Amino acid sequence: MMKKVIITTILAAIIMLAAPIAEASVYDGYDELYEESGAAELTDFLPEETAEKLADAGIGSASEEYMANIDVSAILDSVMEITAEESRQPLKVGVTVIAAILLTALVGGLKDSLADTRAAQAAYVAVAVFAAVSALTPLLSYFDDVIKTIEGANTFERGFIPVFAAVLAASGQTVTASGSAAAILTVSEISSAVLCGTVVPFVRIITAVSGVSAAAPDMSLDTVVAFAEKCVRWILGILATVVVASLTISGMVTAATDTVAGKAVRFVVSGTVPIIGGAVGEALASVKSCVALLKTSVGAFGIIACGYIFLPVIIRGVLWRLTLEMCSCVAELFSAGAVAKLLKALSSAVGMLISVCILMVIMLTVSAAAILTAGKAG
Amino acid sequence: MNALTLAGMAVVLCMLAVTVRQVRPEFSVGLLILGGCAIAGVCIASLEPTVRALNDLSSQYAVSEGFGLVLKALGICFVTQMAADTCRDAACASLASKIETAGRIAVLAVIFPLFASLLETAIGIMNG
Numbered sequence: 370m371m372k373k374v375i376i377t378t379i380l381a382a383i384i385m386l387a388a389p390i391a392e393a394s395v396y397d398g399y400d401e402l403y404e405e406s407g408a409a410e411l412t413d414f415l416p417e418e419t420a421e422k423l424a425d426a427g428i429g430s431a432s433e434e435y436m437a438n439i440d441v442s443a444i445l446d447s448v449m450e451i452t453a454e455e456s457r458q459p460l461k462v463g464v465t466v467i468a469a470i471l472l473t474a475l476v477g478g479l480k481d482s483l484a485d486t487r488a489a490q491a492a493y494v495a496v497a498v499f500a501a502v503s504a505l506t507p508l509l510s511y512f513d514d515v516i517k518t519i520e521g522a523n524t525f526e527r528g529f530i531p532v533f534a535a536v537l538a539a540s541g542q543t544v545t546a547s548g549s550a551a552a553i554l555t556v557s558e559i560s561s562a563v564l565c566g567t568v569v570p571f572v573r574i575i576t577a578v579s580g581v582s583a584a585a586p587d588m589s590l591d592t593v594v595a596f597a598e599k600c601v602r603w604i605l606g607i608l609a610t611v612v613v614a615s616l617t618i619s620g621m622v623t624a625a626t627d628t629v630a631g632k633a634v635r636f637v638v639s640g641t642v643p644i645i646g647g648a649v650g651e652a653l654a655s656v657k658s659c660v661a662l663l664k665t666s667v668g669a670f671g672i673i674a675c676g677y678i679f680l681p682v683i684i685r686g687v688l689w690r691l692t693l694e695m696c697s698c699v700a701e702l703f704s705a706g707a708v709a710k711l712l713k714a715l716s717s718a719v720g721m722l723i724s725v726c727i728l729m730v731i732m733l734t735v736s737a738a739a740i741l742t743a744g745k746a747g
Numbered sequence: 748m749n750a751l752t753l754a755g756m757a758v759v760l761c762m763l764a765v766t767v768r769q770v771r772p773e774f775s776v777g778l779l780i781l782g783g784c785a786i787a788g789v790c791i792a793s794l795e796p797t798v799r800a801l802n803d804l805s806s807q808y809a810v811s812e813g814f815g816l817v818l819k820a821l822g823i824c825f826v827t828q829m830a831a832d833t834c835r836d837a838a839c840a841s842l843a844s845k846i847e848t849a850g851r852i853a854v855l856a857v858i859f860p861l862f863a864s865l866l867e868t869a870i871g872i873m874n875g
Contacts, residue, residue, distance in 0.1 A: 465814070468801055469814075471801065472801070472817055472821060491850075491858075492817075492823075492854060495820040495821075495854060495858040499813045499816070499817045501865055502861055502865050505868045505869065509872050573873055577870070578869075580865060580872070581866070581869050584862060584865065
């Protein structure tokens with residue numbers, strides 16, 4: 370009896386002394402896991418500008434230290450800074466196009482004497498061509514930036530996914546890790562291939578045709594643009610549905626497999642290790658929670674980074690759209706029908722590009738979130 | 748010069764032309780041409796501040812040089828139209844029509860760099 374009491378006391382003392390050590394080792398384990406998983410180098414895969422902007426917003430890395438202390442006001446400040454930076458070019462083009470519209474109004478104001486003559490028609494074409502050149506030249510760089518951004522996001526995903534998979538594997542979700550890595554990489558590759566190879570060139574053609582049509586005021590673009598919009602909407606819709614559905618199903622299946630595997634491991638440990646089997650099982654759970662913390666912080670960093678990669682082009686696109694729509698309204702106000710039509714067509718093209726960027730963000734975010742959510746099941 | 752003075756000038760010119768036409772019809776045409784040129788000159792001069800403001804605006808926002816070309820095209824339009832109207836006043840409709848065609852060609856020649864630029868940009872957009 371005495372023997373049992375001594376053994377129990379010693380075990381209790383060991384457990385009590387081990388508790389803070391275990392806690393310390395959890396945090397040591399976190400740092401070690403953070404370094405070894407490669408999460409510390411995640412920022413290296415980001416485009417340079419995005420990494421700088423994230424650092425400005427107080428998100429220097431995927432570490433729990435940064436992710437637990439996200440400052441919303443710093444993020445808002447950085448968004449405002451990006452908005453101010455990106456608004457320069459659309460504003461400049463807006464002023465140019467409005468100047469061109471004012472010139473058209475100048476011609477239109479002399480309707481009885483000038484507007485119906487053949488020379489005036491040539492002047493109208495000149496104004497419309499000038500508006501087209503003014504708006505198209507900066508749009509050319511916007512197209513390039515959209516493609517660069519999609520490629521940048523793809524590069525980041527290629528770096529992020531192996532790290533995320535390593536963290537998931539460390540948490541015992543080996544099936545989810547391999548499944549999610551493969552799924553997200555496939556999503557990223559297929560999406561960027563379809564968007565950069567099909568949708569963006571399609572939008573490019575529409576934009577070019579719209580621009581050239583400025584030289585032919587009688588050409589009606591409305592149906593062409595409407596058709597293009599419909600096509601792009603269909604492609605994006607199908608892509609989003611297929612991707613999200615396949616990711617969700619893959620995440621659910623792999624997470625369920627891992628849940629069963631995780632429970633089996635805990636059961637085996639608890640059952641086979643004598644006396645302290647239960648405690649080891651609990652320790653396993655605490656290690657798992659540490660890994661879960663890392664998994665959440667890495668996943669959240671991935672989601673935020675994806676958002677930040679696309680934020681400048683989305684903001685610029687929105688500003689472009691606002692500017693073009695506003696100029697189109699001004700053109701209609703001054704009865705410059707050809708310029709108004711052209712600006713509306715360009716605005717639609719920019720709208721399609723914004724949809725492409727938003728779809729990419731949503732797909733990458735949903736894929737990361739689906740895996741994070743699926744991971745919680747284990 | 749305000750619009751009222753301009754209107755007064757036009758009415759006086761018209762009365763003079765009608766009076767002269769009864770005595771020496773050939774002088775009446777000359778009078779109308781001179782008067783028309785004067786009125787057009789005043790109109791163009793009164794446009795100067797607007798054009799200057801547009802130019803300032805374009806240089807302030809570093810707008811492309813195409814803006815100057817568009818202004819030049821508009822100028823050609825005004826001059827062509829004035830010449831064509833004068834020809835019509837002198838009962839030379841075919842000449843007026845030819846002047847308009849010439850003006851159109853001149854406008855197209857002036858804005859040709861814009862067309863070239865537009866085509867280049869469009870090709871650049873399509874090529875990626």
